[in-house]
Amino acid sequence: MSDTAEFALSRRGVLAGSAASAVAAAAPAEAMPQRTPSGATPTMPVRLTVNGEKRELALDPRTTLLDALREHLHLTGTKKGCDHGQCGACTVIVEGRRINSCLSLALQHDGDAVTTIEGLGTPDKLHPMQAAFVKHDGYQCGYCTPGQICSAVAVLDEIKRDVPSHVQGDLTAKARFSNMELRERMSGNICRCGAYSNIAEAMADVAGERA
Amino acid sequence: MRSFTYERATDAVAAARAVAQRPGAKFLAGGTNLLDLMKLEIETPTHLVDVQDLGFDKIEKTGDGGLRIGALVTNTDLAADTRVRRDYGVLSRAILAGASGQLRNKASTAGNLLQRTRCPYFYDTNMACNKRKPGDGCAAIGGYSRQLGVIGVSSSCIATFPGDMAVAMRVLDAVIETVDAGGQRRSIPIADFHRLWGDHPEQDTSLRAGELITAVVLPKPLGGQHFYEKVRDRASYAYALVSVAAVIQRDGSGRVAFGGVAPKPWRVEEAEALLPQGAEAVTARAFHGATPTKDNAFKLPLATRALAAVLAQAGTPAQKKG
Ligand SMILES: Cc1cc2nc3c(=O)[nH]c(=O)nc-3n(C[C@H](O)[C@H](O)[C@H](O)COP(=O)(O)OP(=O)(O)OC[C@H]3O[C@@H](n4cnc5c(N)ncnc54)[C@H](O)[C@@H]3O)c2cc1C
Ligand code: SF4
Ligand code: FES
Ligand code: FES
Numbered sequence: 001m002s003d004t005a006e007f008a009l010s011r012r013g014v015l016a017g018s019a020a021s022a023v024a025a026a027a028p029a030e031a032m033p034q035r036t037p038s039g040a041t042p043t044m045p046v047r048l049t050v051n052g053e054k055r056e057l058a059l060d061p062r063t064t065l066l067d068a069l070r071e072h073l074h075l076t077g078t079k080k081g082c083d084h085g086q087c088g089a090c091t092v093i094v095e096g097r098r099i100n101s102c103l104s105l106a107l108q109h110d111g112d113a114v115t116t117i118e119g120l121g122t123p124d125k126l127h128p129m130q131a132a133f134v135k136h137d138g139y140q141c142g143y144c145t146p147g148q149i150c151s152a153v154a155v156l157d158e159i160k161r162d163v164p165s166h167v168q169g170d171l172t173a174k175a176r177f178s179n180m181e182l183r184e185r186m187s188g189n190i191c192r193c194g195a196y197s198n199i200a201e202a203m204a205d206v207a208g209e210r211a
Numbered sequence: 212m213r214s215f216t217y218e219r220a221t222d223a224v225a226a227a228r229a230v231a232q233r234p235g236a237k238f239l240a241g242g243t244n245l246l247d248l249m250k251l252e253i254e255t256p257t258h259l260v261d262v263q264d265l266g267f268d269k270i271e272k273t274g275d276g277g278l279r280i281g282a283l284v285t286n287t288d289l290a291a292d293t294r295v296r297r298d299y300g301v302l303s304r305a306i307l308a309g310a311s312g313q314l315r316n317k318a319s320t321a322g323n324l325l326q327r328t329r330c331p332y333f334y335d336t337n338m339a340c341n342k343r344k345p346g347d348g349c350a351a352i353g354g355y356s357r358q359l360g361v362i363g364v365s366s367s368c369i370a371t372f373p374g375d376m377a378v379a380m381r382v383l384d385a386v387i388e389t390v391d392a393g394g395q396r397r398s399i400p401i402a403d404f405h406r407l408w409g410d411h412p413e414q415d416t417s418l419r420a421g422e423l424i425t426a427v428v429l430p431k432p433l434g435g436q437h438f439y440e441k442v443r444d445r446a447s448y449a450y451a452l453v454s455v456a457a458v459i460q461r462d463g464s465g466r467v468a469f470g471g472v473a474p475k476p477w478r479v480e481e482a483e484a485l486l487p488q489g490a491e492a493v494t495a496r497a498f499h500g501a502t503p504t505k506d507n508a509f510k511l512p513l514a515t516r517a518l519a520a521v522l523a524q525a526g527t528p529a530q531k532k533g
Binding site: 044061062064085088091098099100104108110158161163164165166168171184186187 | 241261303
């Protein structure tokens with residue numbers, strides 16, 4: 001335990017300041033233990049079913065689900081934007097629910113089924129939402145896109161499951177699709193390129209509605 | 212992030228014991244606030260006790276017609292529950308006005324109550340902050356304070372409790388149920404749960420070390436029309452500058468609490484009694500003795516206008532009279 005504390009202190013000394021804490025957060029999780037010959041945190045086993053495939057990992061407890069996917073399973077479709085729950089680039093679907101994988105430890109998901117952008121469709125057989133994003137130009141640089149698509153797929157499911165929203169007039173009525181609804185429900189996915197209106201069209205297309 | 216050890220608890224009292232016995236240990240629910248703060252090393256727990264397997268994920272009827280909400284019920288599930296939508300609309304509305312769909316899927320009922328302030332200086336570890344480091348000073352006092360508190364604040368901290376859900380729970384007179392390491396249970400009215408900062412802004416609530424929240428109980432429904440009016444810098448995915456949770460009855464009486472203005476959901480019962488006289492009468496009383504800064508003085512008229520908007524929607528007698 002004291003070794004660990006020492007490590008934390010020396011690391012903090014090197015990476016002082018708030019800009020540095022962003023760097024620390026962005027450093028690949030795998031690299032961390034290597035810098036601590038004497039004080040590596042013992043790893044813990046984690047079992048995940050990722051895109052239908054059973055995976056077993058041994059991880060430093062600090063590893064987020066996002067870093068487990070990107071750095072350990074090399075599924076780099078899921079993106080790291082802010083690493084603080086503020087952008088949605090890291091959105092994945094866990095046990096049928098969309099979450100920000102950057103604000104979850106991999107250990108919290110032991111035994112869970114995770115779907116990433118790689119699991120929704122393949123280049124030869126796109127998921128309808130992926131195809132609609134292509135058709136409607138739902139992106140420019142594409143960095144936010146995997147998160148947008150995972151979120152969009154989950155939003156249509158949430159409406160189907162009657163999860164209400166902030167813009168819903170009557171709370172006791174059934175949730176339904178509309179342009180206002182999808183804009184509210186997609187507000188956790190920021191697009192720096194401003195592809196929002198085309199994303200809305202792609203979603204409306206898949207929902208069988210007009211944006 | 213500092214390193215820590217991790218365990219998943221399977222028993223509530225054992226979980227409370229695991230945290231109580233170990234200085235530096237913390238409960239972990241959804242992780243959406245705690246991990247955020249751990250990445251910035253504002254929170255530096257040495258041990259995490261994950262409480263997701265304790266079975267506190269149900270919403271059940273109570274004997275006297277209310278609801279018992281398990282501490283681990285997600286914000287999404289709570290807002291979507293048909294009983295909550297029908298009988299406690301203010302609570303669904305408040306939750307749905309907060310965070311994003313992704314975050315609400317993960318955020319728990321207990322974690323939401325315990326989310327820490329969003330004061331920008333609390334988040335910036337280069338700045339003095341009594342809440343982060345007792346005795347350090349407060350960079351917000353005399354600094355940029357647009358988002359911060361206007362009432363109930365102290366000379367050591369002017370931050371707000373930032374959440375939405377708790378403001379609705381305050382209007383509903385919710386009760387927080389806990390268990391401690393000795394198996395002792397406690398029921399804390401939400402009015403006594405969040406603290407005014409005073410000289411100890413490092414302590415947000417009246418919970419004791421290792422005390423585990425097991426549930427939040429809502430008394431039987433109040434009837435009336437339910438509102439949650441949240442004013443913020445963008446239409447979604449932003450914290451409140453000011454929010455109003457209200458339940459308004461047909462005769463114009465009702466209950467009202469304000470968010471984004473104080474260290475706790477701000478409800479003044481004597482002010483509520485003035486609801487039939489209109490918004491200005493209520494806020495004049497509710498914010499009596501307010502100490503806004505020049506950056507956040509706008510919150511006072513904004514609170515009046517947000518409440519006026521609610522009363523206009525309610526179409527209460529006072530409004531109809533003009
Ligand atoms: C980008 C962003 C925007 C947001 N916007 C809003 C918003 O507009 N409105 C709003 O209200 N909230 C907002 N939030 C905050 C969000 O609601 C909280 O992060 C969430 O509710 C915390 O719940 P959790 O289960 O993830 O808590 P955790 O992060 O797991 O825990 C929070 C704290 O509670 C303690 N704890 C957890 N469970 C228990 C228990 N059972 N007993 C005792 N202690 C416990 C933990 O030890 C920790 O100290 C936002 C968050 C982010 C990241
Ligand atoms: S207002 Fe409170 S939280 Fe903000 S800097 Fe001052 S002491 Fe810290
Ligand atoms: S990287 Fe997770 S929300 Fe931005
Ligand atoms: S397409 Fe560039 S950020 Fe969205």
